[in-house]
Every structure is written in C-alpha cells, then in structure tokens.
Amino acid sequence: MKHIVIYLKKEVKKNLLDYLFLFTAGVFFVVSLNMFKGERMLEFVVLLGFASFYIVWGIYHHILEDTLHLKTVIEYILIAFTVVFLLKILILP
C-alpha cells in the first residue's frame, strides 16, 4: 500500500494540472447528469462528451509526457467506447 501512495503522490504532483483538469471534467459530467435527469438523449450526449474528452485528455497528457504511442491511444479509445456502449443499453434501450 505504501508503494501505491508514494507512486500516486509522485504521479499527481508531477501532473497536477492534468489530473485537476480531468477531475474537473468528471465533476462537470456528474453535475450535468444530475441536471439532465430523465432526459435520455441529453444524458447520452453528456456521456459521449465525457468519453471523448477522456480520449483527448489521454492523448494530450501523453504528448506532454512524450510517451504517446498508438497502443496508448487505442487503450483510451477502447476503454471509453466500451463504457459508452454499455451505458447506452441503460440510457437508450
């Protein structure tokens, strides 16, 4: 557990602005879903927006870190769209 805390601290400290940016987007996503409760199309648009942002964030973050690789981009895309399709079943059955 100690390793996780040390690594987390190091990682967050190194990329504080990036993670703050992602965290803000996440809060915005949750608040938007709360605002548009019951409006399924808007909920889906909000989800799609957050997933797209996440992919862009990933690419931007790895460009800054100079660790951008096709495999990394694919990883972000796959995770984001798996979540989008799974939640779509719930939002727009």
Added chain:
Amino acid sequence: MKTIFDFIHHLFVPKEDNNYRAKALHPDFLTYYLLIALFLTFVFKQTNLHNVLGFATDISTDKLYQLTNQVREKNGLSDLSYNERLATAAYQKAQDMFSRNYWAHYGPNGSTPWDFILRANYQYEFAGENLAKNFLFSQGVMDAWMNSSTHRDNLLKKDYSEVGFAVVNGILNGEQTTLVVQMFGKPLGSLAKKTSPIIPEAQPVQAAEKVPKPQVVEISPVPVPKTQPAILSKESSVLPFRLANITLNMNVVFLGFLMLALVLDFYFASKLNIVRIGGKNVAHFMFLGFVLIGLLFLTKGAII
C-alpha cells in the same frame, strides 16, 4: 485449481508472462470488452427486449402502490385503496402525453388532469396528480416524489382515500420514455349536496381541487396513437427477471472488474517499480469512478 489461480494471476498481476501489464488491461482484452459491449447493444436493440417483455424499467404499479401506502403509514396516515377508475384516468393521461407529445400536467389543448379523472367516470371531492418519467426503479420514483415538497404533500394528503397508477412505455419527443402517472382521489360523497359550487381556478396541479357539482361526464374515447405505448402491467412485477436490474448490474460488474484490474496492476507495478508504455491507470480509474457515480444518476428520472 492451480490452473485457475495461474489464470487469475495472469489476468491481474503484471509479470513477464503478460509483458508486465495485467492481461485484463491488454489491448486484445480491451477489444473483447468493446466487442461484447457492441454485441449486447446490438442484441438489446434488435430483439427489442424492452418492448417484447413490456418493460424497460423495474417499475410496477404494485410496487408503487405498496410504497405509497408505506410512506403514508410511516406518517400516521390511512392507507389508500386502489381504484381502477383512477388507474384508467392515469393510463389515459399517459397515452395523451404520448399522442400529443407533451410532458406536463396540462395538455397543449388545455386538458387538465381532472378531465381524465372525470372521463374515467370518477366523481371526486378531492383529486391530485403526480408525474414521473424515465426512472429505472419504483423506489427511485417514490424517493424523488418524497424529496419534492409539492409531490410529498400529495402523497401525504389526508383528504385522499384512493389512488390509481399507470406505468406506460412509449415515444416522447422521439425518445423511448417510461411515464409514471399517479392519480389520487376521494370519491364525491357528502359534498354532492352542496348548492354553491367552488369553481377551481388555475392552480398548481398538486393541490387538491373541489369539483363544482355532481355531473354526468361524457366519456369520449381517447385517440389511439400510431405508436401504441406499451402499458407495464401489474404482471410485470412477477416476471422472473428484470431488464433494468440486469443492465445496471452488468454495468456495475464490468466497471468493478476493470477498476479491480487497474488497482491490482497499479499496486504490483508500483511495488515492482515497473516502467512500461501504456495508458495511465490513475486516469483510467478516475474516468471509471466518475462513470460509476454517473450510473447512480442514470437510474433517476424527472418529476413534475
């Protein structure tokens, strides 16, 4: 047993065998997840399960009725008895909202909730209406109503003695929508002899209204919309499984699995000081965490 343990180890722990990245997070496995998600989306869409089985949500009139009486009992009020005429009025109101494409207590043609109640041949002394849409669970509907002062007042009004519900699926504003209509009433009794009627003015629909006087109301048939909404009958409550539950649990299990894989991978990678090319586990974890929180809001709908 050892094979299973090795497989789990291979799935979650970064080591030489899996190129120092938990196999559950490898691009090939992530592709499988996406394909499974696509397949499920396709299956749910093509088989039209929610329409075939008559429910897209886990809301039933039985459960709503039970919950309504539960909150009344908790507040020291008498139970409401179920009235089929009020249920018919609620169903016709829901059908009207679908056919005229509106989401409000008052219709675009000026129709009021009281019109539907009277048309169902229910002469009332007091009446009220609560509406909800796109909730996944009956409990969610009741919680939202109880958290809104006007709806709560309706639920806990001692003047009501009867209630009727309709839970109807249909297309509203081009979207698959589940509407819940709750109609309260107290049948006209002693007030029938009143000579000076009180004509109701335009007021919040949650407020109880007095009917002007006993009258014979013509029942006109409600136009049947082209896209026939599916009523979620009481029988849906005894179906062996629920689509809403399944899809919600499926999402929670998948997100939980992925988060577990990320945490374990992150733990062992940091412990073993592994440096590798790939996405950031912290970022993935944050993304999935927010989606998991978002899931809670997706089970909730809107009320008016």
